[in-house]
Amino acid sequence: MKIVMYGAGGPVAEAAIAALEVRHTLRLCDIRPPSEPHPSLKGAATGNASRWWPSRPARRDHEFRQVDVTNPDQVRDAAEGMDAIVNLTVVRPDPVMAFRVNLVGAYHVMDAAVAHGIRRVVHTGPEVVIDHYWHDFDITAEAPPRPGTNLYLITKYLGQDVVRSFAEVHGLDVVALYFHVFQPGDAPERMKGASPFLVSWADTGRAFQAAVEAPPMPNAYEPFIITGDLPHGRFGSEKAKRLLGWHPQDRFEGHWRRPAVREGI
């Protein structure tokens, strides 16, 4: 399958590429050229950050195009001849670009899908169900989004609604993967402040592979919570298992044990 990936320069993309490059032909697009490292890999933090990044055991070269997702012509050109789209573009703190990338960019990507007759689009974004369901359990991807006024969450939420509109009106087949926290599967401790909505890099990659290869979805816009099988009972991946055939393998079991048990006291 020929897949165009927007926002291919970040760590989630690296995990996705690691899984997809085994069987598929990739056209990678990003606003930064490959020669320019991702911001999280610059400067003094390079050592820690590079250890934290996903690995690509089957690494090989791919076509690259420098694409600004806010430019509709560039986005559309990059989708030509492709069978599927993976959109990983995101801007978090910038008060201007968060809207332009997360919302207007999503519009351009979906417009490109329609223009080239590409039905399978893998859209991505953050969970928007944590803060406002803080005291709830058994939360599914169908829970009404509650982004609040947080810049990052609200702009991605608005982008989701744009994608959904395109999908429903044009009969597309959108798989929307919602993430929260990523860690290497062998991370000894949980990230400080992390909610029990956590997935390993390897399982993240497998989620993209499943999302691209899965049979048609029941709904034009089908959202999924992508989390490992964690014991808390707050967020579940049952739907992803059922519809995508995705089964997370990393459970981070050591993260949830009492210190005394971890240390064998």
Added chain:
Amino acid sequence: MSSTRTALVTGAWGPGQELAEIVAFRLGAEGWHIRSTAPHRSDAGHWADHHVGDLRSPEFIEALLADLPGGGASEADIDPAGRSGGVIVVHLAPLVAVADAAIAHPGNPAEALDIATRGTYRLLMGCLSTGIGRVVQASSLSSFDAYEHGLEVTEQWRPRPGPNADDLAPYLAELTAREFTRDPLVHNPLEVTCLRLAALRGGDDSSRPPTDIRAMWTVDAARAIGLAIAAQATGNRGSDRGHRWRILHVASGAPDARYTSAIAHQVIGYSPAWLDTASTGTREGAR
């Protein structure tokens, strides 16, 4: 500024010009000071306190809100009981975002989404930081046109905007504003009444409903806005079950109108002007 009540009217330009003028005229007659704003300069309109600028600019927002009553207060200093005071925002800008984009970004209608949402976000952030607590926002009923013609679509139906800027710009501005009414991390959430309006038709013949069943007279939209402002000012929360976000559908009220205004009639007392003068119409016949 001698008036103790101020209405900030956004989108007072282009396709929003007539609606803004009627709203301003009526509020002015009731003693409100009107401050208006628009993305582009216009020869039309006679605004006394008019500011041309981009709502997406934090600097413009700061200047726009700075000397309004309540302006300059920090969010932490604002008494919730005082927030219903003398300032209201009549946010019409989402209705003119597409026209704005056509000028600012010709050939790229998707820019209207940025204009509508980021402008709303910045404006409402400014409201939070300056203590302005009440907003009446205009949106569009076009997000429901996808439903089968014969269905009685009400506020209880999910919007189904088409993937185009005309539908998405006002709809996404709604979603943006709604979060400002219910974010538990916001110290004093806003109170927003969102009026989804039928397609606006200007002109003088408002003695009868427009022939287009999806349309309404602009004077009636202005009337609904005035009623929504009055309802907020009097603390009439209607049947909103404690929510600070209220949404009302406002249409022509004609018997064959595509969209019903029944809830707006019930909650804020909306009825179209043509019913007051129509020789054959009856109030019971309005939808």
